[in-house]
Amino acid sequence: MQRALRLAGSPGVPLGPNPRVGCVLLAPDGSVVGEGFHRGAGSPHAEVEALEAAGDSARGATAIVTLEPCNHTGRTGPCSQALIEAGVAKVVVAQRDPNPVAGGGLETLADAGIEVEHGLLVDDARALNRAWTFAHENGRPFVTWKFATTLDGRSAAADGSSRWVTSVTARRDTHVLRALCDTMLVGTGTVEIDDPQLTVRDADDRPLPQQPLRVVMGERDLAADRRVLDDAAETVHLRTRDPIEALKTLYADHERHHVFFEGGPTLAAAFLEAGVVDEVVAYVAPLLLGAGRSAVGELGITSIGDARRLDLVDTVVLLPEEDGELINLRLTLRPEEER
């Protein structure tokens, strides 16, 4: 299974609507007769790749798969059927398929007389497709809320000037995180004020070939000259102020699993209040402003005991890459776990 997980996480596998999956076929003597991994939507599933590599040796073999073989016909046929037809004797799975459309593969295999097992290294398998798993289990995308703040909690100065709160290094780092998501989300207010392009660019400021979906939510119309409406990537305008409604639409209608949310303080507060911020990435610039726009807006909290509590899971010191830049910090946090 560890080998199957490594295969699944092979570098260069693009993120898309599909999960990362790895498969290893073992002969009864324990030798590897076939391996495969899924390379993204439209290409063969891991099991099919492994079966093809194994050929006739698949008969009587044990298939080790990181994810329950699919049971439905999508762009490729059901893997459960392919395993049955190849004469596999046993299937060991890490994670059961949380996607209601594709699940049920293990039952189909068992009905065909194949021995099945699941749960081996399931935590590793879930972590491999963290956002995908979350989205299917919750019916909405995983939300990473990113904000930049000074040490004293400001996102802009009193006159509204906010460019360069964080360093060049921090802004480049943001693009690396954006590239791991399939959706960029802001509110109409941010589009009106900051006019971001919401594309993912490399260290030389060139757009990456694959761009996340750009989503603007809010009831206001967007001015036609806004950069988010250019042809650098697809854009969707969701005419709602309800975070949950927006997220459910992104999951159901657009197959979105991981939203990178860079909304302003008001929309961020709405997401926090709705309980749909699953991860917080805070870039902290060692600046003091003393006044200006708060990085986080009104949350309806009046007493310290009601503060939203977060678990700090990662702290990264971002050393300056350019002259005149300050060291910045990237903090990654999650809502406090129930204890």
Add this chain to the structure above:
Amino acid sequence: MQRALRLAGSPGVPLGPNPRVGCVLLAPDGSVVGEGFHRGAGSPHAEVEALEAAGDSARGATAIVTLEPCNHTGRTGPCSQALIEAGVAKVVVAQRDPNPVAGGGLETLADAGIEVEHGLLVDDARALNRAWTFAHENGRPFVTWKFATTLDGRSAAADGSSRWVTSVTARRDTHVLRALCDTMLVGTGTVEIDDPQLTVRDADDRPLPQQPLRVVMGERDLAADRRVLDDAAETVHLRTRDPIEALKTLYADHERHHVFFEGGPTLAAAFLEAGVVDEVVAYVAPLLLGAGRSAVGELGITSIGDARRLDLVDTVVLLPEEDGELINLRLTLRPEEER
């Protein structure tokens, strides 16, 4: 000199108005004939201790001293005179004495025909007595401003409740830093609102035997029931709102070299505006409040280009020691160096 620096930094040497000093006496063949270090106000100076250890072997020896030998009669006689009388041939010094009252020792030694040198490992020697050196060079104490903040820059909730912004671990850590200073400073406002005792306590919440001077600054009277007026330590009330005036008084009249400043946002802003914050220690609690008292008050900054820029010099992750506590961060910062 490295040996002399190590002696000077011997554990257990209490901080006080005096600097840490180490001295090694070398015979002409390079062998060590005497060593000494200063153990705090009232005890013999490092040179005197080394000369006593060496006895007659001091004649013709080279004295390696981390700080220029004093030239004045304080609680002990001048060390320059003691070195001359012992017949030392050469004196090598790291740091010249920045204290105008005690300086001039090298000139006295040279006038007596002794070979003198200075500047060897001077940066290490200055670092050993960082606050002391700073205070004598600037005529005021070094100021460490400590504040606690939520991730969104708040020090208290909207209803004023502020206890437990940071974790038990962070508050214990604060006491470790307090113990390294000789002065605790707050404003009359903090005394009125928070009524802190301003003592240094150990991990079991017991007061340490040696307490920094407690200083309250501001023009308002203090209510007699305030904890800062109890007999746990000495207290001084400076009736001024001018940070520079207060600091000069603490240096000139109270021999203070390192102020641990825990003022509220208004007084902190006054210190920042006066340019007398030499170090910032920020405890960051991973909480979001969305409203409430800002950790840092109005600084008269309106544009992002005028933000106060800090260099991050240290980041410490404070793991929880008690159930139900969150990981906190301690950030240490200095005003950005001219580049």
